[in-house]
Amino acid sequence: MRQLFIPLGLIVVVVGCASAGAGTTSPTTAPQSAATAQDTSGGIGPQYTSTYQRHQNSAVLIRNATIMTATGQEIQGGSILLRDGKIVAVGTTVEAPTDATVVDGTGKWVTPGVIDTHSHLGVYAAPGTFAESDGNEATRPVTAEVWAEHSFWPQDPQIPLAIAGGVTTIQALPGSANLIGGRSAVLKLIPGRSVQEMKFPGAHYGLKMACGENPKRVYGQRGGPSTRMGNMAGYREAFIGAQTYRRRWDKWNKDHQGDPPDRNLRNETLAEVLRGNIYVQNHCYRADEMVQMLDLAHEFGFKIRSFHHAVEAYKIADVLAREGVAASVWADWWGFKEEAMDGIYENAALLQQAGARAVIHSDDAGGIQRLNQEAAKAMFHGRRAGIPVTRDQALRWFTANPAWALGLDSIVGTLEPGKMADVVLWSADPLSVYAQAVQVYNDGWLVYDRTDPAHQPKTDFMLGHP
Amino acid sequence: MIAFLLAQTIAITGGTVYPVSGPKIENATVLIRDGRIAAVGTNVAVPAGATRIDAAGKWVTPGLIDGAGQMGLREISAVQNTNESQLRGHEIAAAFNVLEGINPASTLIPVNRIEGVTTTLAVPNGSLIWGQAALIDLDGATIEAMRVRSPVAMVADLSEGSKDAGGGSRAGVAQRLRRVFDDALEYARRGPNYQRAQNEELAASSADLQALLPVLRGQLPLIAVANRRSDIETALRIGREYKLRLILAGAAEAWMIPGQIAAAGVPVLVEPLQNLPSYDALGIRYENAPLLAKGGVKLALMETATENTRNLRQQAGNAVANGMTWDQALRAVTLTPAEIFGVADRYGSLEAGKVANVVVWTGDPFEFSTGVEHVFIRGRDIPLRSRQTELLERYKTLPPKY
Numbered sequence: 001m002r003q004l005f006i007p008l009g010l011i012v013v014v015v016g017c018a019s020a021g022a023g024t025t026s027p028t029t030a031p032q033s034a035a036t037a038q039d040t041s042g043g044i045g046p047q048y049t050s051t052y053q054r055h056q057n058s059a060v061l062i063r064n065a066t067i068m069t070a071t072g073q074e075i076q077g078g079s080i081l082l083r084d085g086k087i088v089a090v091g092t093t094v095e096a097p098t099d100a101t102v103v104d105g106t107g108k109w110v111t112p113g114v115i116d117t118h119s120h121l122g123v124y125a126a127p128g129t130f131a132e133s134d135g136n137e138a139t140r141p142v143t144a145e146v147w148a149e150h151s152f153w154p155q156d157p158q159i160p161l162a163i164a165g166g167v168t169t170i171q172a173l174p175g176s177a178n179l180i181g182g183r184s185a186v187l188k189l190i191p192g193r194s195v196q197e198m199k200f201p202g203a204h205y206g207l208k209m210a211c212g213e214n215p216k217r218v219y220g221q222r223g224g225p226s227t228r229m230g231n232m233a234g235y236r237e238a239f240i241g242a243q244t245y246r247r248r249w250d251k252w253n254k255d256h257q258g259d260p261p262d263r264n265l266r267n268e269t270l271a272e273v274l275r276g277n278i279y280v281q282n283h284c285y286r287a288d289e290m291v292q293m294l295d296l297a298h299e300f301g302f303k304i305r306s307f308h309h310a311v312e313a314y315k316i317a318d319v320l321a322r323e324g325v326a327a328s329v330w331a332d333w334w335g336f337k338e339e340a341m342d343g344i345y346e347n348a349a350l351l352q353q354a355g356a357r358a359v360i361h362s363d364d365a366g367g368i369q370r371l372n373q374e375a376a377k378a379m380f381h382g383r384r385a386g387i388p389v390t391r392d393q394a395l396r397w398f399t400a401n402p403a404w405a406l407g408l409d410s411i412v413g414t415l416e417p418g419k420m421a422d423v424v425l426w427s428a429d430p431l432s433v434y435a436q437a438v439q440v441y442n443d444g445w446l447v448y449d450r451t452d453p454a455h456q457p458k459t460d461f462m463l464g465h466p
Numbered sequence: 467m468i469a470f471l472l473a474q475t476i477a478i479t480g481g482t483v484y485p486v487s488g489p490k491i492e493n494a495t496v497l498i499r500d501g502r503i504a505a506v507g508t509n510v511a512v513p514a515g516a517t518r519i520d521a522a523g524k525w526v527t528p529g530l531i532d533g534a535g536q537m538g539l540r541e542i543s544a545v546q547n548t549n550e551s552q553l554r555g556h557e558i559a560a561a562f563n564v565l566e567g568i569n570p571a572s573t574l575i576p577v578n579r580i581e582g583v584t585t586t587l588a589v590p591n592g593s594l595i596w597g598q599a600a601l602i603d604l605d606g607a608t609i610e611a612m613r614v615r616s617p618v619a620m621v622a623d624l625s626e627g628s629k630d631a632g633g634g635s636r637a638g639v640a641q642r643l644r645r646v647f648d649d650a651l652e653y654a655r656r657g658p659n660y661q662r663a664q665n666e667e668l669a670a671s672s673a674d675l676q677a678l679l680p681v682l683r684g685q686l687p688l689i690a691v692a693n694r695r696s697d698i699e700t701a702l703r704i705g706r707e708y709k710l711r712l713i714l715a716g717a718a719e720a721w722m723i724p725g726q727i728a729a730a731g732v733p734v735l736v737e738p739l740q741n742l743p744s745y746d747a748l749g750i751r752y753e754n755a756p757l758l759a760k761g762g763v764k765l766a767l768m769e770t771a772t773e774n775t776r777n778l779r780q781q782a783g784n785a786v787a788n789g790m791t792w793d794q795a796l797r798a799v800t801l802t803p804a805e806i807f808g809v810a811d812r813y814g815s816l817e818a819g820k821v822a823n824v825v826v827w828t829g830d831p832f833e834f835s836t837g838v839e840h841v842f843i844r845g846r847d848i849p850l851r852s853r854q855t856e857l858l859e860r861y862k863t864l865p866p867k868y
Contacts, residue, residue, distance in 0.1 A: 127743055129745070199856075269553075314861050315861050317864065332774055332776075334854070335541075335574065336544060336771075337542060337543065341542065344854045368786075376834035380837070387862075434833075465743075466722065
């Protein structure tokens, strides 16, 4: 989108979508539901599980800050205690344990860690040459068999920039060249040597699907689909195959009669979608196409967890509320292609008003660094248009709601005792343009501190550069 | 006749006025007459019959000027049919002036002006020499009505983006640019000769060489796109060699050498929210604009995404968050770009005699909580409507209103 003067970062937009540790301790106790579920499809054992380990960190008490909990509360002069990767207490009268590091939050704000449902970090890594272009397996329109985690490069120098923007969890997605682009990777955004060290334990995989212009542009001259009706036929064909596959495997898993059916990677993933274990994350701009995709989901009995880039979601906010589908949107991206022409600032606010679940997402290594700002833009424009949006609701657009879209809302996304200690300390009101993340805690670990170079991670790639 | 003239008189009263050319003035009046600012201050007599705009509690600033983008030249980036910004197939397109490609009916214009941007550069795109940029106001039914100044500058690319035009090497780019410049000077010396009996092929067409003469005579600035420090230094070197009026654009690694740039007297166009490393600028960082400002470099801020030119104020706010002073940032989106583009006699500040591009804000223009109350372009109170506000009205309650 930024062709003039600084031609950087084009690849993600055009093709993608638009688009050090402190020692280790005990493994996390987060649920392993998705891993368990995968076993039932046959063949995928625990080989691809997370090796994430929580970093040891002393207890931390941030006190005398304004704490926005994303549960409806904004606590003045509040304190929050983090211990062993968990939020222990939030309120105005939290005692500092003797072993806790005390952080003075005077004049500062505290929110949950920022969560982005739509990132291409690691799969379209900087410096952005062909060598790092690993986001689209654009060799055929249905590639349900590929997994974003197998492309993900943990040394992407964009990762620390996003961390400095307060981001603690991302969904790294395949690009949108394909009708079905492959599995997403849901990650703790921390420095790591491998993607395995970053995989959010127990997170559901997502399945990237894409509507509209991109697949038909990419495949129009390469055997199709070349039309939106071709797109629909492509999804249906894929899921018809998966239905048969699932039936065979479910039967075999039940009775273990004879040889197991042949494994098929593509159908393995799609069968997991049909079983509800993999969440559909659907790039879809236009309202009419989202309605088509809902028909598709109804035909095959799966749920779309979130539409992404849903610039026209406001036109069907009632439908999305009824269907329980989240809409991941930008505050103000519009106009860069025809299916994005009807993007309006008030999209998220109108979704909120209709009772639908709005998410502010980035799809962009720049935008991910300031999702708080994007949410602020969307909130204030909504308010000016007379649509009531609370500060807490706007905060939820980049915390609790994306947590739900990733199926992690019981673990992260709000500041409540028992939740994972993913916490951001901001220099000012996070809905102000002047606010910056001062400290970022990921699972209780101080992964970023603006005031302390010892807590400003650099990936290997950046070493030796200016 | 009298009634007609009075109808053209507007008094914005009671606001906190940021003239930019001087300190802010509380509870001041900005008087607009016939498209120009007639007076600014606390003791301005409001003529009887003037249209009064109560700006009590509001902030009043000059309209914002974006030193980038392709407003009117590019409706939808992905649709080539709507893109007029590039002379395809021409690596040296010096004679290409974008002005007649501008579409005054572009939907991007209302969308962006109602957020406080009143004037933008319309910049060509291209290979090595992109062509001539024009400065336009975001109002007017015709190109003539929108035109502020054209050409404002010649644009050339010394970044990674033009390497192909240099045979794949930055050194080739610089050497080719010199050949073109030398031939333009040669052409100026032997123009008639060249037309009659040319012995050797010149480095560009006669039209392009001719178009470069104002640049080489120091009459027209050259905007040099450069991001890597060494490319910026190459641009400065070539600027010295040919005594050019240079403007740097992009300038991602300029923060490394503010002293050199300031000493050369070269202004810089920077996009503050650029910090993603590429091989063109591994040292790119948010602190670029603030460090340049601190180093005494003349600086204007850009938002390069044409459809979201309105985010110029977010760019400015982030520059402040990263260390620029608020006053520096406001100047960098108003008076400084006007100076850089040679129109500061008419644009960029709230002073008597200047063109009445004025914005009334509910508060700090850089804050998200701030809304736009009025936008005046050449004294016209612009309706705060766009295709997007129409979509909002249609879908604000469902089912939609057809």
